[in-house]
Amino acid sequence: xxxxxxxxxVCSWTQEHDNPASLETYVANxxxxxxxxxLAEKTPAEQIVEQVKISALRGRGGAGxxxxxxxxxxxxxxxxxxxxxxxxxxxxxxxxKDRDIxxxxxxxxxxxMVIAGYTLGAKAGYNYIHGEIFxxxxxxxxxxxxxxxAGYLGKNILGSDWDFDLHAFHGYGAxxxxxxxxxxxxxEGKKGQPRFKPPFPASYGLYGKPTTINNTETLxxxxxxxxxxxxxxxxxxxxNNGGAKLFSVSGHVNKPGNYEIALGTPFxxxxxxxxxxxxxxxxxxxxxxxxxxxxxxxxxxxxxxxDFDSIAKxxxxxxxxxxxxxxxxxxxxxxxxxxxxxxxxxxxGQCTPCREGTGWMYRVIxxxxxxxxxxxxxxxxMDVGTNIAGRTICALGDAAVGPVHSFIKHFRKEFEYxxxxxxxxxxx
Amino acid sequence: xxxxxxxxxxxxxxxxxxxxxxxxxxxxxxxxALRIVQTEKGWLAPETIEAVAEYLGMPAIAAYEVAxxxxxxxxxxxxxxxxxxxxxxxxxxxxxxxxxxxxxxxxGVDFGETTEDGRYTLKEGECMGTCGSGPLCLHNNHKMxxxxxxxxxxxxxxxxx
Numbered sequence: 001x002x003x004x005x006x007x008x009x010v011c012s013w014t015q016e017h018d019n020p021a022s023l024e025t026y027v028a029n030x031x032x033x034x035x036x037x038x039l040a041e042k043t044p045a046e047q048i049v050e051q052v053k054i055s056a057l058r059g060r061g062g063a064g065x066x067x068x069x070x071x072x073x074x075x076x077x078x079x080x081x082x083x084x085x086x087x088x089x090x091x092x093x094x095x096x097k098d099r100d101i102x103x104x105x106x107x108x109x110x111x112x113m114v115i116a117g118y119t120l121g122a123k124a125g126y127n128y129i130h131g132e133i134f135x136x137x138x139x140x141x142x143x144x145x146x147x148x149x150a151g152y153l154g155k156n157i158l159g160s161d162w163d164f165d166l167h168a169f170h171g172y173g174a175x176x177x178x179x180x181x182x183x184x185x186x187x188e189g190k191k192g193q194p195r196f197k198p199p200f201p202a203s204y205g206l207y208g209k210p211t212t213i214n215n216t217e218t219l220x221x222x223x224x225x226x227x228x229x230x231x232x233x234x235x236x237x238x239x240n241n242g243g244a245k246l247f248s249v250s251g252h253v254n255k256p257g258n259y260e261i262a263l264g265t266p267f268x269x270x271x272x273x274x275x276x277x278x279x280x281x282x283x284x285x286x287x288x289x290x291x292x293x294x295x296x297x298x299x300x301x302x303x304x305x306x307d308f309d310s311i312a313k314x315x316x317x318x319x320x321x322x323x324x325x326x327x328x329x330x331x332x333x334x335x336x337x338x339x340x341x342x343x344x345x346x347x348x349g350q351c352t353p354c355r356e357g358t359g360w361m362y363r364v365i366x367x368x369x370x371x372x373x374x375x376x377x378x379x380x381x382m383d384v385g386t387n388i389a390g391r392t393i394c395a396l397g398d399a400a401v402g403p404v405h406s407f408i409k410h411f412r413k414e415f416e417y418x419x420x421x422x423x424x425x426x427x428x
Numbered sequence: 429x430x431x432x433x434x435x436x437x438x439x440x441x442x443x444x445x446x447x448x449x450x451x452x453x454x455x456x457x458x459x460x461a462l463r464i465v466q467t468e469k470g471w472l473a474p475e476t477i478e479a480v481a482e483y484l485g486m487p488a489i490a491a492y493e494v495a496x497x498x499x500x501x502x503x504x505x506x507x508x509x510x511x512x513x514x515x516x517x518x519x520x521x522x523x524x525x526x527x528x529x530x531x532x533x534x535x536g537v538d539f540g541e542t543t544e545d546g547r548y549t550l551k552e553g554e555c556m557g558t559c560g561s562g563p564l565c566l567h568n569n570h571k572m573x574x575x576x577x578x579x580x581x582x583x584x585x586x587x588x589x
Contacts, residue, residue: 081450090557093516099557126448131500132556134570167448172459173500175554189455189486191497207453250518250559257560291517291555322559324518338517342554348497 008236008244010224011217012260014105021139023146026107032152034226035111038118039160045076048119052222054230056242060097061087061178061215062290062319063395064308073202074120075210083211084116084125085187086219089171089178091130093291093342094322097246097258098216102129102136105220106143110166112222114152117164120212124165127216128183131171141168175346179394180213182348193350194394215320217246237263241307249274251325252281263307270306270323281327285410289319291339292399294406295332316406331426332411333418336403337365343400354397357388361404373419378408432475434483438464442483455486458494462501467570471502499554500569507542507549509588512566514553519562527563528552530578534585548585 013029014020026032038048053068074082086109090098101109113125129137144166147153155163169187171177177186181195184206205211221243225233234242241263247270250256254275261270267286277283283298288306294316296304304310311318326335340362349355361384364377385401392398408415417425434442438461445460461480466472472495481491495501502510513531515524528539531550535543539552558564561574565581573584 091555092557093555094518094559095555096557096559096561130557131498131569132553132566133558133572135572169448169456170460170463172463172498173554174498186459187456188453189458189484189494190490191493207450248560250562251521256518256522256562287517324521326521330521335517335520338515338520342516345554 008262009260010233010236010244011101011105011108011220011246012258014108015100020104021106021143023107023143023150026105030227031107031223032111034223035114035118035152036158038115038226039158039162045119045121048115048226051225051230055221055225055233056230056237056240057218057221057225057233058241058308059215060217060221060245060320062092062292062317064318067214067218070202070214071116071120071212073200074212075203076121078121078210081124081207081209082120082122083206083209084113084120084122085180085183085206085211085213086113086125086127086216087178087180087183087213088127088129088216089183090216090320091132091175091178092320092322093339094248094250094287094324095290095320096248096250097321099130099133099136100246100258101216101220102133102140106140107147108223109216109220110143110147110152112219113166114157114164115222115226116212116214116219117166118162122212123163124167126167126169126187126206128169128171128177128187131173134170137168137170144168174348175342176348176394176396179396182394183213184211191348193348194396196393238307241309245306245321247306247321247323249323249325252278252327252330253325254278261306264305264310267301267304267306267323271325274325277325277327281329283325284328284330285326285332287316287322287324287326287403289317290322291324291342292395292402293317293319293322294402295410296406297410329426331369331424332407332414333365333369333424336407337362337369339403340365340400343396347396347400351392351394351397353388353391354400357384357397358400360384361388361400365404368415368418371418371422373415373422375419377419378412378415381408432473432479434465434479435468438468439483442480446484454484455490458484458486458491459498462491462495463569466501467568470508471505505542507546509547510549510551510566510568512551512553512569514556514562514564516555516559518555518559519564522559522562524563527565527576527578527581530581534582548588 057067058064177192182192186192201211286301344358344362347358388397389401442461445457449456478488481488542549563576564574
């Protein structure tokens, strides 16, 4: 990484050390200092929430909701059990940043969750880990054991009169559990079907108790904010888009991987860090925020900076920061067919528009891809999509529609060519 | 249906999971419990699911609901080595289709099928949250193999006896 690179390390700094995941590495570089200070000074919860608000930290899991505001929804004076839950159910195609925090910097997440537990008045926390990364579930368990033995978890944390423990929860293959209320159902040992809201988890969450659910990267950013101050975090990024963020770059680039950069960095700089579009090819399109985010053509994307507001203005969303890069060899019909299949496969089946509509959209795109498309198919797809969006309990329905509508909007010619000529415009 | 008993090893592992939750919330351990017994027995027969439900003091139907909802549980016998390949878009762009075709040709089975000798089952998977290292596959749900090439696949298959 050159000195001129836009990289800023809030969550990924341990990777520059020999044993990135170890407690020794973390502690030797200021780890758990924020927690020590809070417990020693008995920092009032309001002050911590205030710093998080000043930081303009927005949820890193996809929705971009202001974290400080979310925390302020927790009932301060509720006397019973409360919970903090971390969402590491990372299964949005293109997203693979939270897994790296678990693998390379677990203690920063632990410290973030402990501070969150202290601030929100929780006695326990759970980290829900995506089913397919069992090896990281095991390594997270080991990190929890280290933290417990060192007195950062359990009874009388660091000699204080405060108890708090954290546990690992392992998913077993369901994208929908990344939705926060489906995730809670799953922890309760049920099918992961989202709950109707309201009530929101802050009033009726895990086991019916007040609960806050935050993304892994969100919680792992908390110790940095408490050590350096909310204002310093805000200044890493830009107004309303505080901090640095991990971007997962996949697809047709020379160096797929995670890159942590300041929010507001031009897209072209991230593309360069990822080695550029694979050799000899041209950028065609980018999905900027995970598979649910509307696709953007190359020329629009090259004008964007990477922050919530810029990408929203361009008609997509920053989402989880999963940047899927496609070069000129990609058939957009085939790409969309695969995404449509994903949402069909992962719809939980609870709401009729999503359960039936995702399958319908997939079947129509499948027949277009296979040379059996009909003249009215594109209008049909737009119509089915419109009748799913906004008519379901959770956002999976909308997420399934975003790619369909945006692929047709920006690449309509390719779809029409497929229908008319029964073959692909790209590469025959 | 014949009743089956959970092994002492499985029960010990399940007890560790149960201990993570409040006393009256044993059901929270059902996903882990099903994983633990599936790992031991290779798949989840109906009587296995019932034994898990009984151990956790929950209705059998509630455990079935969980076992049928999450896609990493196997409700039918699978080969000794289950290979799940992610074919989702990022992996596809990075060559997952070639890997899938190579596996199908080499094993002579399609997705969802098991080789005649019962050695391998091939499965199509959804996003494993590790796209940057794709193409990739999971071996028996728990071991991930990344940066796959046809040569790496051949080597892996040879190692899995």
